[in-house]
Structures are given as structure tokens and as C-alpha cells.
Amino acid sequence: MAKVNVGIPQGTRDFGPEVVRKRNYIFDTIRNVFELYGFQPLETPAMENLETLMGKYGEEGDKLIFKILNNGLDSPAKQEQAREDFEKVLKGKNAVGVTERALKYDLTIPFARYVAMNHGQLTFPFKRYQIQPVWRADRPQKGRYREFYQCDADVVGSNSLLNEVELTNIYADVFEKLKIPVEIKINHRKILIGLAELGGGASKAMDITVAIDKLDKIGLSKVKEELVERGLNLSEISTVENYLSISGSNEEKISQAKHLLGSIEAGKKGIEELEGILQYPLATQHADAAGRHADIYRRDSPLIIDFTLARGLDYYTGIIFEVRAKGVQIGSIGGGGRYDDLTGLFGVPNIPGVGISFGVDRIYDVMEELKLFPTGVSTATQVLFFNLGDKESKVALATAQELRRKNVRCEIYHEPAKFDKQFKYAEKKNIPFVVIIGEEEIKNNSCKIKNLTTGQQVEIPLKEISEFFFR
């Protein structure tokens, strides 16, 4: 075997036929739900102007943006400028002479850019969904890739809480359809701001959220250590500790939060909105024929208040979401939230929005780990026609065409071969039926159909074949 010296960039992957089918199953499920809720599709370019992306994802985010080297840097006319700009790059600055485009980092900012560019033509509220790859120059590890797909749904141009309710319903709907047990955690940025005002002042908001976000990972005592490092005094820390000790059902959490933060304007507002969302029923778990699920559902609601939820993206200002799969050690498989004024960054103020995102690649990993893909997903061809010679294959081909016209997916074995081989081919490709048309069958005007799953075989008149597959 020749040594192949080829590869693909770190953190990227090829997807073989089986994997593509499974991924499409996820994409289709999500897309259908988006459509059910009245969202419209949008696609934006793989790359954006660098300045569109820079400064939107926080300092860390900027470092993770894949930048594209300008073409023509070697042209003599530009060489001096290129050299000068490269010096800037070495100092950690951006220089348009070297790079002025970048691969998109998420779907939300390009969407905001689109809305800003087209706000004159759009009817608001504008509800769009978008399913496209994004790129991050992160170091790959479990559940983390450098190229991965996001599926976003956003509503812009409306302040109504009903949008948040609909989006949580989309989350619940999709994950129910995919059979992934999830927790949909919700929190509110204003509650975090309220906490900061109470414990250290608004300027400490970032320090506090960063620290408490780690609670479930590093534990309370380490969080307190980190708060000390970040310059909070003892009484401030004890305020934060009180906040973190909030527990119980959603209702209990709300009432404790009111007690602690209800006197602060921001906190009060945040709590009210969380309460507002929880008042709506989450209408995903449909009663089955016997009417079960109908009332146990409220207790099993995946919607859970988590006051430690912070989320990194700078632009969120209201409700924030994060979805985690139960029983799988992987990061979040979805996230989102409300932003007051994203398009303001592009010169068009006063268009608020709220959105959610699905991480398909992680959802795939979760479903693989929990073995949740339905068996039919990898069935491509439904019927294999055996090839038993020249004359026989002509009949087989004609019959296959008849079935194909009726949308049955068929193929004919590519050359005459022993039964053994043709059977094994069908097996390997997971084809459930084989049709045998040989000399005998042609004489009788019939065909044999064998179900490879059950092993049962029947002989029927050739002209009844399509009925067989539509019983």
C-alpha cells in the first residue's frame, strides 16, 4: 500500500455516507421544527469582513476568529504596505493590509449584519433560521471542533416575552423528537447585574459571573477563592454565597431570589421575566393514545432555572439559555439569549432580538453515545435486484425502473455474480429486500422477493411487485 501523505486541517472532519445520513436526520428534524414555528431560512457567506466580527465576542473570542490572508501580498506594488502591516500583526494588532476577511465565528453576528443592511426591506418581527458551518481557531478536544455546524433561530424586532417562550418550546420539541433527555437551563443577565450591584458594584459584574459560572465544576470554596482574587471583600462574598445557595424547585428558587435581589431594580426585572416564561406551559410532550404524560409533564419539565448560568458572549442582555444533555459528559449542546441592540453595532439602533442555537456536532456525539439514532436512518437503498446474467438483468432493470417511478429506492447488482456475493453486498449496505429474477422466474413471469431481516421469501407475479412494496 502506497504511503498516503495527505490529511485535513486539525479539528476538521470528513463525513462518510453513514455519518452524513445521521447528520441529515438531525438537520431535518431541527429544520422541520423551525419551519413549524414560522421561521424563514437565511444563508450568509462563509466569510465576513474582519471588522464585522472583531470585538463582538469578547477578548477571548477575537483570538479564536480564523483570519484569511489577503491575496496578492507578493505583488511589488503592495510589498511595502504589506511589510508595514505585518509588523503590526506581530504586535498583536489587526492590519487590513494583511487580512481583511475572516471565517464566520457564529451565525448571530452575521445575521445582525444582514438585518442592519436590509432593515428597510424586512417586515418585523423578522424570524429567521440558519443552518451553516462556523469556524473557531480553538484547540480541538472532546465535543470541540474547528469547523462545526450551528442551527440558529432568532426573532428580531420584538420585545415580547412570547418569543422566549416559543424558543424554549422549539428546544423542547427538537430534543423530544431526537429523544435526547435534556435540561434547558435559563437565567437572566439582569439578575447577574443585580447581584453585582449588591455584592461589589456593577463594575464587578464580569468578575462575579465568570467565577460563579464555574460553581458546578470547581465547587463553592474554589469559587470563593477566585472571588477573593478578583478583589471582593468578605461581606460581598457572603452575598454571592447566599445567592449561590439558592436551590429547590423553580418556584422556590424564584421566591428566594426575590428575597435576595427583589429590592434591586435590575434583579427585580430579571426575576419577573423568568417568572413570566415559566407561566406558559411547555407544550412538547404530547399525550399518547392513552392520555399518559399529560399531567406528569410539569414535574418532568426540562426547563430549569440555574442562577449560576452566565454564558460568555458579551452581547446578551436579557434571558439566557443553555441546553445540556443528561448523562453525557460533553459541553452544552445549545445556547442562546436576548440581546437588546445587536444591530446597533452596525449603525441601526433599536432592533432588539432573541435567539437560540443548536450544536449539531455535539448533538451527534450525544446521540451516538446514547445510541439514539433510529435503525432506519442508515437504510439508503431499499431493494437490491440480483444480477443473474445479461437477459435476466434487463428484466431486473426494467422492473427497478418501475419501482423507482414509485419512489422505491432500488439498485441492481453491478455485474453477474454468485448469490453469495450479491447477498453479502445487500447485507453490508443494509438493504432490507432483495429481488431475484432468474431464468426460472422469467419463464414463470414472476420474481422472488426475500426479506433479509426476517429471512422470509415469497414468489409473486412480476406485475404485482409494486403492490408488494405498498401493502
Add this chain to the structure above:
RNA sequence: GUGGCUGUAGCUCAGUUGGUUAGAGCAUCAGAUUGUGGUUCUGAGGGUCGUGGGUUCGAGACCCAUCAGCCACCCCA
């Protein structure tokens, strides 16, 4: 960006303190079987031991470098 682990057949992995011609299972192909798969049996192909250097009489094993993959931190989907 920081740290750790692992690279031996297509895949999963053995390989003794450094010692003859580097093994197994699975997979592939052929045959037993010229109209009935999944089971079984027989046989075959397939390796520059990630790459480059070093130590040694001798390296798959030890040392250094490098590349790749995985994992953790940071951050995130």
C-alpha cells in the same frame, strides 16, 4: 495560548531487562459452495513499527527533535 497522554496491518491492540524472520482478533479477498446471505472451516494478501536524528555490536522498545491524534485548562456549540 498552557499542561498531560498516545502513535505497531484497513480497525482494535499484544510485543518480556534492548537480542533470530514483528504477532493476534476483527475486517478484506479467494476457496469449501455454478440458484439462497448471516454460522462454520481452509488459505491468501496486507508493516519503512508516525517522521527525522542519536545511543548501541544490535532499537518497535532507550534519548532528543518533529508531526499527528486524543484529553484537560481557558473558553465554548
